[in-house]
Amino acid sequence: xxxxxxxxxxxxxxxxxxxxxxxxxxxxxxxxxxxxxxxxxxxxxxxxxxxxxxxxxxxxxxxxxxxxxxxxxxxxxxxxxxxxxxxxxxxxxxxxxxxxxxxxxxxxxxxxxxxxxxxxxxxxxxxxxxxxxxxxxxxxxxxxxxxxxxxxxxxxxxxxxxxxxxxxxxxxxxxxxxxxxxxxxxxxxxxxxxxxxxxxxxx
Amino acid sequence: xxxxxxxxxxxxxxxxxxxxxxxxxxxxxxxxxxxxxxxxxxxxxxxxxxxxxxxxxxxxxxxxxxxxxxxxxxxxxxxxxxxxxxxxxxxxxxxxxxxxxxxxxxxxxxxxxxxxxxxxxxxxxxxxxxxxxxxxxxxxxxxxxxxxxxxxxxxxxxxxxxxxxxxxxxxxxxxxxxxxxxxxxxxxxxxxxxxxxxxxxxx
DNA sequence: TTATTATTTAACCATTTGGTTAATACGAAA
DNA sequence: TTTCGTATTAACCAAATGGTTAAATAATAA
Numbered sequence: 001x002x003x004x005x006x007x008x009x010x011x012x013x014x015x016x017x018x019x020x021x022x023x024x025x026x027x028x029x030x031x032x033x034x035x036x037x038x039x040x041x042x043x044x045x046x047x048x049x050x051x052x053x054x055x056x057x058x059x060x061x062x063x064x065x066x067x068x069x070x071x072x073x074x075x076x077x078x079x080x081x082x083x084x085x086x087x088x089x090x091x092x093x094x095x096x097x098x099x100x101x102x103x104x105x106x107x108x109x110x111x112x113x114x115x116x117x118x119x120x121x122x123x124x125x126x127x128x129x130x131x132x133x134x135x136x137x138x139x140x141x142x143x144x145x146x147x148x149x150x151x152x153x154x155x156x157x158x159x160x161x162x163x164x165x166x167x168x169x170x171x172x173x174x175x176x177x178x179x180x181x182x183x184x185x186x187x188x189x190x191x192x193x194x195x196x197x198x199x200x201x202x203x
Numbered sequence: 204x205x206x207x208x209x210x211x212x213x214x215x216x217x218x219x220x221x222x223x224x225x226x227x228x229x230x231x232x233x234x235x236x237x238x239x240x241x242x243x244x245x246x247x248x249x250x251x252x253x254x255x256x257x258x259x260x261x262x263x264x265x266x267x268x269x270x271x272x273x274x275x276x277x278x279x280x281x282x283x284x285x286x287x288x289x290x291x292x293x294x295x296x297x298x299x300x301x302x303x304x305x306x307x308x309x310x311x312x313x314x315x316x317x318x319x320x321x322x323x324x325x326x327x328x329x330x331x332x333x334x335x336x337x338x339x340x341x342x343x344x345x346x347x348x349x350x351x352x353x354x355x356x357x358x359x360x361x362x363x364x365x366x367x368x369x370x371x372x373x374x375x376x377x378x379x380x381x382x383x384x385x386x387x388x389x390x391x392x393x394x395x396x397x398x399x400x401x402x403x404x405x406x
Numbered sequence: 407t408t409a410t411t412a413t414t415t416a417a418c419c420a421t422t423t424g425g426t427t428a429a430t431a432c433g434a435a436a
Numbered sequence: 437t438t439t440c441g442t443a444t445t446a447a448c449c450a451a452a453t454g455g456t457t458a459a460a461t462a463a464t465a466a
Contacts, residue, residue: 007443025229026313029424039445044425099312106309108372109302110229116376129378148395151378151388156399159366164358166369169311173319175332175354185354192351196359200403210413232454242415247455 008046010036015043015057020099023106024054024114051114058107058118061100065093066123073154074131079139084194087161091190094165095183102166145201153201160193211249213239218246218260223302226309227257227317254317261310261321264303268296269326276357277334282342287397290364294393297368298386305369348404356404363396 014036018027029050033040047053072086094101108115119125136150145153164171164186172182217239221230232253236243250256275289297304311318322328339353348356367374367389375385 005443022313023226023228023309025226028422030422040424041426041445042443045443048425050424102308102312105305105369105373106226106312109305109309110225112372119376125377146395146399148399149388149391151374152392152395155367155370155374155392156363158370159362160359163362163366163369166308166366167358167361169315170308171354171358173311173322174328185352188352189355189358192349192355196349196351196403199405200399202402208413231452233452243454244415244456245413248413253454 005046007036007038007042010038011043011046011053012056012060015053016061019054019057020061020103023103023110024050025110027054029053054114055118058115059122061097062104062119063122065097065100066119070123070125070128074128074135076135079136079143079145080194080198082139083157083197086157087190087193087197090161091186091193094161095186098165098168100165101162105166148201156201157197160197164189208249210239210241210245213241214246214249214256215259215263218256219264222257222260223264223306226306226313227253228313230257232256257317258321261318262325264300265307265322266325268300268303269322273326273328273331277331277338279338282339282346282348283397283401285342286360286400289360290396290400291393293364294389294396297364298389301368301371303368304365308369351404359404360400363400367392 011032015027015032018032018035022028022031027050029043030040032053033043036042043050043053047056069086069090072082072089075082077085104115132154133150136145136153139145140147168182171177171185172179175181177185214235218230218235221235221238225231225234230253232246233243235256236246239245246253246256250259272289272293275285275292278285280288307318335357336353339348339356342348343350371385374380374388375382378384380388
């Protein structure tokens with residue numbers, strides 16, 4: 001474990017909040033300093049520049065969940081079991097971190113280079129495509145899945161989990177939900193998704 | 204049809220591109236002017252401020268598809284038919300406008316007030332929740348759907364369509380796809396989704 | 407043609423924003 | 437206590453950015 005100075009940690013936490021909500025372009029160094037309750041110069045003292053601070057934040061936010069998710073997708077478990085485990089773990093994660101996916105997609109879109117650069121040491125995607133294909137093709141033959149592309153399976157699975165997180169604020173407006181309502185929705189979804197997905201993807 | 208001056212239209216088109224890719228915060232008035240090939244002062248001459256220009260762009264981008272989508276969701280067609288029609292229409296739309304959903308969600312997240320303000324005259328969501336519930340409940344009893352919440356049905360349907368659009372750039376990186384590959388993926392998905400969704404949501 | 411109005415531009419302006427710096431406060435070792 | 441490196445701050449700075457303006461140009465009506 002790296003020893004992280006108290007101030008440094010405060011900055012990182014404040015920066016996480018601001019970057020998550022406002023994105024790189026919308027985030028203001030002064031706002032981050034204010035939220036951390038310290039002088040703006042400290043941001044540069046500890047992290048040098050907005051870019052570097054952002055990079056640290058992005059790394060902290062993704063370096064756990066990204067590899068974990070990729071690993072889960074590649075694991076050799078039987079398909080149905082694997083799917084259930086991913087849905088469970090990932091939905092729990094999303095209830096706690098509802099704005100991470102939108103953050104990631106937003107940044108990829110508005111500044112692909114910056115993110116591609118960071119991503120390549122956060123996660124090894126070198127041969128993800130082929131490994132995944134092999135892995136899902138097996139599942140198809142073993143457990144009577146509809147013969148569809150591995151990519152489609154992954155998109156269906158991830159979309160079913162992630163979309164409600166991305167759309168969180170719109171959902172709350174359109175369906176007039178409180179925060180509690182939303183959490184409820186996600187918990188119920190966690191229970192219902194495996195069946196929906198398995199039935200949907202089966203032959 | 205409103206007559207729109209040539210310059211005004213050029214500005215609007217350039218602004219669409221820039222706002223879609225960079226979002227409100229990342230967009231630069233100068234970049235929009237450059238892309239439109241006109242002097243920056245023209246932006247203010249025609250649209251007064253960045254906020255107003257953004258508002259016009261947002262309206263143009265959403266004022267067709269939003270009500271159309273809401274209407275489709277509320278239509279009284281038999282459930283399976285309705286679902287197929289939504290998937291078809293909406294997937295076609297997304298292939299042509301892949302960055303609209305991310306744009307909308309992004310802006311809702313980073314500046315909820317601004318968007319809520321615009322949205323309320325773009326689409327009537329007053330009693331969407333109850334109308335939708337009635338509508339889907341009917342479908343449940345009529346066509347042997349699993350007894351799940353209407354909200355979940357809508358999220359599953361929309362997520363399955365929209366997520367691949369939101370994730371477009373990441374998908375292209377992770378699966379090493381060209382633009383053509385991606386379009387292929389979406390076209391195939393359009394064919395496969397109705398079956399996946401209906402099987403998944405059925406009892 | 408001339409007067410008048412609408413359109414366009416280059417040069418500015420004020421504010422915001424990321425970043426720096428010089429001076430100060432603090433803490434630990436000597 | 438003194439010394440010395442670390443942490444912190446207030447005051448600045450330069451560049452970027454949204455927005456304005458006065459003058460010029462084009463278009464239109466008289």
